[in-house]
Structures are given as structure tokens and as C-alpha cells.
Amino acid sequence: MKTLSPWFLCLLLMISAFTSAQQLAPTSQGCPTAYLKAAIDWPQISFDTCHTGYNPHEFVLSPATVGNLTLRWKYTTGDAIVSSPVVVNNIVYVGSFDGKIYALKAKTGMVVWTYTTGGEIWSSAAVVNGVVYIGSTDDIVYALNATTGALLWKFATGFFVYSAPTVANGVVYVPSGDHYVYALNAASGALIWKYATGDLVVSNPAVVNGVVYVGSDDSFVYALNAATGALLWRYQTEAFIHSSPTVFSGVVYIGSGDFNVYALNAATGALLWKYTTGNFVEASPAVANGLVYIGSADNDVYALNAATGALVWRYTTGNVVLSGASIANGVVYIGSDDTSVYALNASTGAFLWKYTADYYVEPSPAVVNGAMYVGSGDRNLYAFGLDDAK
Numbered sequence: 001m002k003t004l005s006p007w008f009l010c011l012l013l014m015i016s017a018f019t020s021a022q023q024l025a026p027t028s029q030g031c032p033t034a035y036l037k038a039a040i041d042w043p044q045i046s047f048d049t050c051h052t053g054y055n056p057h058e059f060v061l062s063p064a065t066v067g068n069l070t071l072r073w074k075y076t077t078g079d080a081i082v083s084s085p086v087v088v089n090n091i092v093y094v095g096s097f098d099g100k101i102y103a104l105k106a107k108t109g110m111v112v113w114t115y116t117t118g119g120e121i122w123s124s125a126a127v128v129n130g131v132v133y134i135g136s137t138d139d140i141v142y143a144l145n146a147t148t149g150a151l152l153w154k155f156a157t158g159f160f161v162y163s164a165p166t167v168a169n170g171v172v173y174v175p176s177g178d179h180y181v182y183a184l185n186a187a188s189g190a191l192i193w194k195y196a197t198g199d200l201v202v203s204n205p206a207v208v209n210g211v212v213y214v215g216s217d218d219s220f221v222y223a224l225n226a227a228t229g230a231l232l233w234r235y236q237t238e239a240f241i242h243s244s245p246t247v248f249s250g251v252v253y254i255g256s257g258d259f260n261v262y263a264l265n266a267a268t269g270a271l272l273w274k275y276t277t278g279n280f281v282e283a284s285p286a287v288a289n290g291l292v293y294i295g296s297a298d299n300d301v302y303a304l305n306a307a308t309g310a311l312v313w314r315y316t317t318g319n320v321v322l323s324g325a326s327i328a329n330g331v332v333y334i335g336s337d338d339t340s341v342y343a344l345n346a347s348t349g350a351f352l353w354k355y356t357a358d359y360y361v362e363p364s365p366a367v368v369n370g371a372m373y374v375g376s377g378d379r380n381l382y383a384f385g386l387d388d389a390k
Helices: none
Strands: 013-017 020-026 032-036 070-076 086-088 091-095 100-105 111-116 126-128 131-135 140-145 151-156 166-168 171-175 180-185 191-196 206-208 211-215 220-225 231-236 246-248 251-255 260-265 271-276 286-288 291-295 300-305 311-316 326-328 331-335 340-345 351-356 366-368 371-375 380-385
Touching (some): 086 126, 086 366, 091 371, 091 380, 140 171, 180 211, 206 246, 246 286, 251 291, 260 291, 286 326, 291 331, 300 331, 331 371, 340 371
Antiparallel strands (some): 013 020, 020 032, 086 091, 126 131, 131 140, 140 151, 171 180, 180 191, 211 220, 220 231, 246 251, 251 260, 286 291, 300 311, 331 340, 366 371, 371 380
């Protein structure tokens, strides 16, 4: 909430659009991202529809340079930020508990537009084909013009929408606290199907090879047919699931409130391995170069062998880690409730850099075009870069 090949191969498509070409750009993980233009974007939470959290196109920031990151700008919203920023066409989109969705210039933080909903924004945006899709605690999923912020359509669910929408093949997949996973027409907002889980859903769905994967507070991981919503399989953990699935190379990786990180066969739901941390796991995993990166409420960030679940390294922060990891060019970026965002060596876990905000850092960072963006409970959206890249 996917009969599919054990490996996810992606086609390179060229599509004409006005005077310039767009292409469906594959990551080296084999998962298609959104349609990209000349600049590389971070268009959905965890970068792509597989939720790998891995940007293979970042070459400015590296283990050698990330220690020189400096604050370029910060923008103060009206309340806490748990929405993860996304970046498309040099615009950063993020939501706030003040009920607003913000579009800010990536280089300066200047406001392009804001849109006010009737609730708090926990959801992260997906920005695809010129449209911003995002949920609110007013129970509504919104589609906004990415350039102007004008409302295109809205769809009412039966409860708060905490989850980030995932957009694939012209369909918006978004869960709600009313226990349902919805599939909506991306152009019109019309309902295509909905599937009832056994409890509220805050997990962000991954969509891969015609299958939707998602976790629920009823302790199950679901795999649904993306076209029809039919159940393909479900796997039960021993507690709630707030973590979002990451799907790579035929494996679903996800955390659970039972302290475990799970690796499941994406085609069947069979357990491949599980790794036990010291506390509940609400953070979402990221996968890159044979490792799974995930935080735990035991204050630690873990790097696990993706094939076996064996521990490769762990790094201890000063508080629970609810932030999803983001990976780019050999660096892991992740926030902690100790109020800091960290950069760690992806191979060794060695500390490279951190920035301390004024309150918790729970959103997953976006790392794109030589910059890193992340929000905080202190109401600020932060943008970091290298001095010589301003």
C-alpha cells in the first residue's frame, strides 16, 4: 500500500515539451524519478517513487567538501515544520503547521507564493508536471499550480492527511487517517479507487512496477495493485508502522514500532531478514550502494547490509531520530530531535558536519544542486551550501 521482476529496470524516455525536451531520468538504483529538466530536482519525498532517498546526480557536496557547508538562508514560517522540502525548477516547496504551503526561491529563500489550507501541514509535497500535490489536517488533498499556487482541485478524505502523496503514471496515491489509501486522477482529482486498511495511515506510499507499498498503524505492510487497488499481499509486524517503505532490487525495507527494521520480498511479502534496534522505528529507510540507512528512537542512525541485514555501522545522536535519511555522493544527511541535522560518511558513519537549530529536526533533508534543505520544529526552513557555490 506490487507479478514483478526482482530487479527494477527503468526505461529512458524522451518527451517533447514546448521548446525543450524532458526525460524520465533513472537513478542508479533503477527507480524512475519525476520528469526533470536541465537542473536535477528533488520532486517527491525521498527523491523518487521507490523512496530510495538517494540522489545520484549530486557532485558538489561530498565527504571532502560537506564540512564546509554554511547557512545560505533561513525562512521563518508561522509554526513548526515536519514537512520534508522538495525542490523543482529551483523552487523549494514545504508545508508548515501554520496551515500554509510555501514556494520559495531555492537560491535566496524569497517567497514566490503561499497557499493557506484549513489545517496543519504534516504532509510533504510531490511536484510533478507543474502541479504541487499535498495533504492537510483539514482532511483534504490539494493540487496547486506549481508556478502560481492557484488551486487546481481538491479531494476530501474522511480524516487528517498526514502522508505525502506519491505521483506515478498520472495517478496520485495518498493515504489518510480515515484508514484508506486513495488513488486519484492527477489531472482532475477524481477517485480511481480506495483501499481500507485496519487503522490510520501516516506512512508515505512507494510505487514501483505497478504496485503500491505502504504501512499502517494496524501493524501491516500492504502491497496493492496500483491500477485497481486489489490486495496482492500483506505482512504483519508486531506494532504500528509510521515508517514509509523503500523498495529496491525486489526488496521492501520498512521500520516498525516493534523496534525492528524489516526486509520483505517485494513480490510475495516473505520475510528476508529483520534487524532489531533499541527502540521504535518511525523513520523511513534510504538505500544506496548496498546499504540501508535508518534512524531509531534509541537515538541511533544505522547502516545495514541491504542483502543480509548485518550491521555495518551506527552513529549515536543526542535524541530520538525520526527523520528519514537522504543520501548523495557518499554522504548521509539526517535530522535528530537533539535539534541538529547531521552529515555522516555513508561508508563508515564517521561524523562530517552538523548544524544545530533551535528545536527538533524531523523532516528528511533534500540534497540537490550543491545545496541541502531541511525544516525544523523551530519554524524555520534552512538552506545550506558551500561559500564558493553561492
